[in-house]
Amino acid sequence: KKYVYLFNEGNAEMTGLLGGKGSGLAEMSNIGLNVPPGFTITTEACIDFLNSGDFPEGMWDQTLEKLHEIEKRTGKKYGGENPLLVSVRSGAPISMPGMMDTILNVGLNDSTLVSLIKATGNERFALDSYRRLIQMFGDVVFGIDKSYFEDIIRSVKVERNKKDDVDLDASDLRVIIEKFKELYIKNGKVFPLEPLDQLRISVEAVFRSWNSERAKVYRELNGIQDNLGTAVSIVSMVFGNMGNDSATGVAFTRDPNTGKKGIFAEYLTNAQGEDVVAGIRTPKEIEDLRNEIPSAYDELIRSASTLEKHYKDMQDIEFTVEKGIFYFLQTRTGKRSAKASIKIATDMAIEGLITREEALMRITPRILDTLLHPQIKRNGKEVKLGKGLAASPGAAVGMIVFTSEKAVEFAKEKKKCILVRPETTADDVRGMSVSEGFLTQKGGMTSHAAVVARAMGKPAVVGAETLNVNLKEESLTVGNITLREGDIVTVDGTSGEFYMGSVDLEVSKITEEALTLLEWADKIRKLGVRANANTPEEAIIARENGAEGIGLARTERMFLGGDRITIMRSMIMSNSLPERLKYLDLLLPMQIHDFVEFFRTMEGYPVIIRLLDPPLHEFLPNKEEIMNEMFSLKLKLTKSSDNFEIDSSIARLTDLNRIFQTIKNLEEFNPMLGFRGCRLGLIYPEIYEMQVRAIITAAKRVTEEGKTIYPEIMIPLVGVDNELRIIRERLEKVAKEVSGKEKVPYKFGTMIEIPRACLTADKIAKEADFFSFGTNDLTQMTFGYSRDDAEGKFMAAYIGEGILPYDPFTTVDEEGVGELMKMAVKKGKATKKTLEVGICGEQGGDPQTVEFCNRIGLDYVSASPLRIPIARLSAARSAI
Ligand code: ADP
Ligand code: MG
Ligand code: MG
Numbered sequence: 001k002k003y004v005y006l007f008n009e010g011n012a013e014m015t016g017l018l019g020g021k022g023s024g025l026a027e028m029s030n031i032g033l034n035v036p037p038g039f040t041i042t043t044e045a046c047i048d049f050l051n052s053g054d055f056p057e058g059m060w061d062q063t064l065e066k067l068h069e070i071e072k073r074t075g076k077k078y079g080g081e082n083p084l085l086v087s088v089r090s091g092a093p094i095s096m097p098g099m100m101d102t103i104l105n106v107g108l109n110d111s112t113l114v115s116l117i118k119a120t121g122n123e124r125f126a127l128d129s130y131r132r133l134i135q136m137f138g139d140v141v142f143g144i145d146k147s148y149f150e151d152i153i154r155s156v157k158v159e160r161n162k163k164d165d166v167d168l169d170a171s172d173l174r175v176i177i178e179k180f181k182e183l184y185i186k187n188g189k190v191f192p193l194e195p196l197d198q199l200r201i202s203v204e205a206v207f208r209s210w211n212s213e214r215a216k217v218y219r220e221l222n223g224i225q226d227n228l229g230t231a232v233s234i235v236s237m238v239f240g241n242m243g244n245d246s247a248t249g250v251a252f253t254r255d256p257n258t259g260k261k262g263i264f265a266e267y268l269t270n271a272q273g274e275d276v277v278a279g280i281r282t283p284k285e286i287e288d289l290r291n292e293i294p295s296a297y298d299e300l301i302r303s304a305s306t307l308e309k310h311y312k313d314m315q316d317i318e319f320t321v322e323k324g325i326f327y328f329l330q331t332r333t334g335k336r337s338a339k340a341s342i343k344i345a346t347d348m349a350i351e352g353l354i355t356r357e358e359a360l361m362r363i364t365p366r367i368l369d370t371l372l373h374p375q376i377k378r379n380g381k382e383v384k385l386g387k388g389l390a391a392s393p394g395a396a397v398g399m400i401v402f403t404s405e406k407a408v409e410f411a412k413e414k415k416k417c418i419l420v421r422p423e424t425t426a427d428d429v430r431g432m433s434v435s436e437g438f439l440t441q442k443g444g445m446t447s448h449a450a451v452v453a454r455a456m457g458k459p460a461v462v463g464a465e466t467l468n469v470n471l472k473e474e475s476l477t478v479g480n481i482t483l484r485e486g487d488i489v490t491v492d493g494t495s496g497e498f499y500m501g502s503v504d505l506e507v508s509k510i511t512e513e514a515l516t517l518l519e520w521a522d523k524i525r526k527l528g529v530r531a532n533a534n535t536p537e538e539a540i541i542a543r544e545n546g547a548e549g550i551g552l553a554r555t556e557r558m559f560l561g562g563d564r565i566t567i568m569r570s571m572i573m574s575n576s577l578p579e580r581l582k583y584l585d586l587l588l589p590m591q592i593h594d595f596v597e598f599f600r601t602m603e604g605y606p607v608i609i610r611l612l613d614p615p616l617h618e619f620l621p622n623k624e625e626i627m628n629e630m631f632s633l634k635l636k637l638t639k640s641s642d643n644f645e646i647d648s649s650i651a652r653l654t655d656l657n658r659i660f661q662t663i664k665n666l667e668e669f670n671p672m673l674g675f676r677g678c679r680l681g682l683i684y685p686e687i688y689e690m691q692v693r694a695i696i697t698a699a700k701r702v703t704e705e706g707k708t709i710y711p712e713i714m715i716p717l718v719g720v721d722n723e724l725r726i727i728r729e730r731l732e733k734v735a736k737e738v739s740g741k742e743k744v745p746y747k748f749g750t751m752i753e754i755p756r757a758c759l760t761a762d763k764i765a766k767e768a769d770f771f772s773f774g775t776n777d778l779t780q781m782t783f784g785y786s787r788d789d790a791e792g793k794f795m796a797a798y799i800g801e802g803i804l805p806y807d808p809f810t811t812v813d814e815e816g817v818g819e820l821m822k823m824a825v826k827k828g829k830a831t832k833k834t835l836e837v838g839i840c841g842e843q844g845g846d847p848q849t850v851e852f853c854n855r856i857g858l859d860y861v862s863a864s865p866l867r868i869p870i871a872r873l874s875a876a877r878s879a880i
Contacts, residue, residue: 003045004062006069007038012311017042019231021091024331031310033303035328037073038086038235039066043093046207046229060200067199067234074236079195082119083112085129085237087273088202090209092230095332099218100209100230101140103202104273105133105237109193125242127173132272134180134191137198141205142189152179164281166270199234206232238327240320241272245293247321249276249283253304254314256336259343259513263304265289272320299326307331312353313362314344338367339511346513349520356520357880363517365847365870365877369393371514372866373459376492377504385478385489388464389444390496392453396437397490397502400483402474404431411435418489420476422469423462424449425788432458437491439498441467444800448791457866459493510869518546518869521876527853528860529871530606532840536597542865546872549605550598551772551862552714552840555691556614558594559587565619572616573662577686584690591691595698599709603702606710608772608840608862609695610751611688613716615676617666621659630656672777672786677717678750681727688715692731696738696746703744712747712770717777719754721763728767751840752824753777761824765831772862773821775841775849779808782817809842812849822856829857838862850874 010018010026018026022040029035041063048056067086071077076084085107090100108116108130116126138144153165156176162168168176184191192198209215210230219226240248249267254260266283268275269292276283290297300319303326307315316334320327336344342363349359373394376382398416401407404427410417411434419435421428423442432438432452437459440449444463453460468477475484481500483489490503530551531542539550559568564587571583598607633649633656640646668674681688692713699711713731718724728748735746750757750764753774757764761771780787787809798804804813812818821839828835838860843849845863850871853861855878863871 001044001056001058002062003042003056003059004066005040005042006066007035007040010040015093016228017044017231019043019091019093019233020095020332021089021330022231022233025233025235025328027310028307028328028331031306033306033328034299034326036236036238037070038233039063039070040091041203041232041234043229043231046210046231047227049204049207050211050229055203063199063203063234064196070234070236076236078107078199079109079112081115083107083115085112085116086199087233087235087237088199088206089233089235090206090230091233092210092224093228094224096215096218096222096224099215100212101206102273103133103136103140103205105129105136106198106202107195108133109195109198112195120242122242123170124173125239127170127177128168128241129237129239129272131173131177131180134177134184137191137202138180138184138187138189140209141201142184142187144183144187144189148183149180152176152183165275166281203232203234206230235329238320238322238325238329239272240268240322241270242323244269245321245324246270247289247293247296248272249289249319251286251300251304251317251319252314252334253308253317254334254340254344254347256314256316256334256340259336259340259347261347263300265300267319267321269293293321293324295324296321296326303328309353312348312358338370341367342371342511342517343513346517350516357524359517360521360524360873360876361880363873365874368514368870368873370494372510372869373457373494374505375494376490376497376499377506379504382490382503383500385481385498385500386464386466387495387497388439388461388467389450390493391447391450391462392458392460393494394437394457394459395490395492395494395503395505396459397488397505398436399486399488400476401431401435401485402469402471404428406485407431407435418491420469420489421449422471423447424452437493438462439464439467439489439491441465441469444796447796448788452791453493457864459491461491461493461496461498464496464498514869518872521872522546524879525854525872525875526879527850527858527875528838529868529875530608530838530840530860530862531865531868532844532862533865536594536601538865539598539601542868543601543605545865545868547605547865547868548860549710550602550607550609551838551844551860553598553607553609555591555610555612558591559612559619564590568619569621569659572619572666573658580684581686584686588690588694591694592698592701595695596701599698599702599711600705600707603707603709606712608712608714608749608770609691610714610716611678611681611691613677615666615668615671615674616680617663617668617671620663620666623660623663626656626660626663630660672780678715678723678727679717681715682723685727685730688727688731689734692734693738696735696744699744699746700739700742703742710745710747712749714749714751714770714772716751716774717753718750718764719756721760721767724750724764724767747836749836751777752821753781753841755782755820758820758824758827761827762831765828765835768828768832768835770836770838771824771828772837773824773839773841773858775812775817775821775839775843776809778820778841779813779817779843782813782820783808811846812839812841812843812852814852818852818856825856825858836860845871847874847877851878854878 007026007029012023012027015023018040045059076082078084085105087104088106089102113130117123135149139146240246247267247269248271251265255264263286265286268283314334315331318330345359345362348354349356376395398418400420401417407417407419416436418437419431420439423440438449440462447462449462475482488502490499530549531547532552533539533542533550534554567583567586574580633653637649747769749768749770751774752771836859840862844861845867850861
């Protein structure tokens with residue numbers, strides 16, 4: 001069986017057998033780059049060795065045979081006169097940087113040292129190479145701690161008054177080598193002098209390093225299988241430590257941080273191997289190389305472009321220059337920042353190295369996500385308080401508040417705040433919606449705070465265990481620092497860190513390259529992308545981010561705030577239809593005004609407006625508050641003797657009593673399943689009629705301004721076709737009456753958010769021009785979970801224990817909810833070919849869900865304004 005491959009016998013496809021390093025070396029030598037001769041022992045041999053404790057049959061013979069071949073190619077002899085030295089290098093099929101071992105200069109002993117000095121005429125270099133071998137061998141093979149060797153070097157430097165490693169001369173190095181050998185003896189070990197023993201023992205040690213503790217931990221953390229094994233590459237040594245025309249370094253073919261085109265390199269002259277990474281001296285940059293070793297510079301530039309053309313991606317290479325000659329020692333796909341990955345992919349597509357589709361497939365939505373949020377601009381002076389889980393990306397600065405109410409209060413005063421809680425619950429959502437970001441002491445990546453933060457697109461750090469939030473005292477402590485309400489903190493949901501005071505933020509504008517990439521995405525995707533936006537301001541952001549319409553505009557907020565809530569409450573408490581109509585008439589002009597503004601900003605695009613959805617009691621004041629006020633008024637009455645005060649108290653009490661009765665009447669056992677959505681629309685038709693009147697009036701007005709708009713009226717929570725039929729009949733009448741002769745191209749449709757609606761979608765489609773999946777409610781009702789209870793109580797455990805693979809409120813549950821959606825699309829479109837189908841649940845901005853929606857034939861997805869770019873990219877990727 002073949003266990004050993006010369007570089008020219010392998011290629012890039014053989015990473016499984018030759019490891020990343022081995023196959024890279026093979027591929028580079030195949031395309032004519034200057035790689036020192038060498039060969040690779042396969043991962044199969046490694047697995048065999050680890051199982052049996054012995055090299056597999058034939059492996060060692062094949063190794064010696066290839067070694068002989070290398071001797072021929074280099075004209076040197078292993079253990080001989082003009083001594084061949086080799087490196088013995090680990091290299092797994094999947095990159096595990098720094099986890100396993102490599103030994104350089106194998107083949108040196110006291111006698112080949114003399115030959116090497118003779119052959120090169122460079123005593124210092126030969127001694128430097130020897131001491132490195134003894135040092136690495138001791139560390140890798142015998143586990144003698146590195147620090148002991150470094151201590152010896154340091155002590156000799158002090159003794160002999162030398163500053164840097166390069167200042168050590170031959171006699172210094174001889175002393176060091178002697179002391180190294182003594183160190184072996186102190187540890188009960190002997191440095192093997194026989195070159196072939198060195199080679200064999202090194203190969204064994206590298207094989208074994210696959211099972212080192214740190215390698216195992218790394219694999220576990222990164223989900224890499226344990227049975228892959230490492231290959232061993234044996235590479236004839238080239239020397240960067242032969243003087244000032246020699247060097248060693250690493251280079252990226254483009255800047256890994258910015259993505260800028262052009263080589264990004266760091267190197268050291270007169271150095272070997274890992275000196276650059278180890279930070280022994282400050283490395284020089286590419287421009288210095290141009291001056292110091294021009295031949296090497298030219299070769300690096302030329303071959304970097306060869307490599308990129310070949311691999312069609314940015315490469316991360318290791319090189320060594322020996323007396324002006326450039327050698328490649330490693331290549332791999334370079335790691336890069338989010339920003340760089342977008343620039344590189346876009347540039348490469350423009351350069352014609354890759355196609356636009358390939359460029360899009362290289363940018364995962366996660367990369368885009370990190371770019372779209374404000375980031376911390378570190379300056380080294382920030383005071384870090386601690387670290388929790390990076391639950392929702394971006395950074396925010398604000399004053400600490402400990403309650404939802406305080407957050408709302410602060411927001412009214414236009415103060416920015418960060419909501420700090422032990423953990424959040426549904427009760428905190430109001431406060432969360434006005435806070436800049438959140439910080440919690442408990443909870444995981446799927447905790448309420450984390451989920452809500454991601455949905456809102458706000459930064460969150462959760463589960464910061466070192467934090468102690470004391471609600472009673474309204475304080476938070478970390479170590480000996482205590483902060484109180486109003487104190488400023490900065491949270492960074494990208495890294496999970498949080499800081500005292502205000503740290504500068506950088507709002508990364510979407511880069512030009514990202515815009516180009518998104519334009520390409522728009523040409524390729526088949527899914528439309530709309531936004532969920534409740535206000536004209538949100539609609540503007542949505543348009544800027546590329547939304548092609550509004551998939552969901554909720555109308556609830558049009559009943560809140562200022563006068564409106566008072567009118568709304570009076571409407572709710574009305575005893576008769578005429579009374580209700582009176583209040584609705586007051587609301588009408590306000591809503592017309594809102595819709596006009598909305599339509600203007602969305603000129604040319606469809607806008608789906610959802611009619612009132614929540615149960616009416618959500619618009620009433622809090623029951624406890626009313627009871628408290630009633631109580632104190634009664635108390636006042638018993639004490640007061642002032643007639644005027646008594647009268648006004650009684651009047652107020654009567655009022656409160658009425659409110660209290662209404663609240664009690666509207667109270668529900670389960671509001672989620674209660675009197676809401678189209679059920680309200682059926683029992684109180686006048687509410688929806690007022691809304692439709694407002695929509696069509698506004699539409700007419702904006703049309704008269706010469707703007708084209710496409711209002712789509714959405715009726716929520718339909719489960720029975722009759723619901724929609726009856727409501728639509730009534731509302732059509734109003735719409736026709738209002739629009740008159742004017743042509744307003746309105747549509748009526750429904751939200752599909754109840755399982756029964758999916759099952760009977762064929763019937764419902766008869767009454768609807770469009771469907772929009774409300775996957776939040778659809779998920780709640782399909783699973784029978786109340787979302788807030790699930791997120792707050794058991795979702796994390798469910799995912800942790802593998803009962804659910806992921807949170808179905810973040811990514812659509814394909815197996816269950818998704819199956820219902822598929823059925824609804826099929827049945828709906830069978831009834832009405834022109835039926836327009838989309839999704840407006842929060843999952844609509846999730847890449848995996850977008851892919852699913854594309855697969856089942858939706859016409860568009862609708863996502864929150866900040867997630868629009870991600871949805872565009874995801875839609876394109878799923879179309880490729
Ligand atoms: P790692 O995987 O930790 O980077 P490597 O096997 O790549 O380990 O080697 C460590 C260092 O030694 C690298 O800087 C590499 O370029 C250098 N090196 C390896 N083999 C040789 C060789 N034959 N000649 C010169 N330098 C070498
Ligand atoms: Mg390397
Ligand atoms: Mg709903």
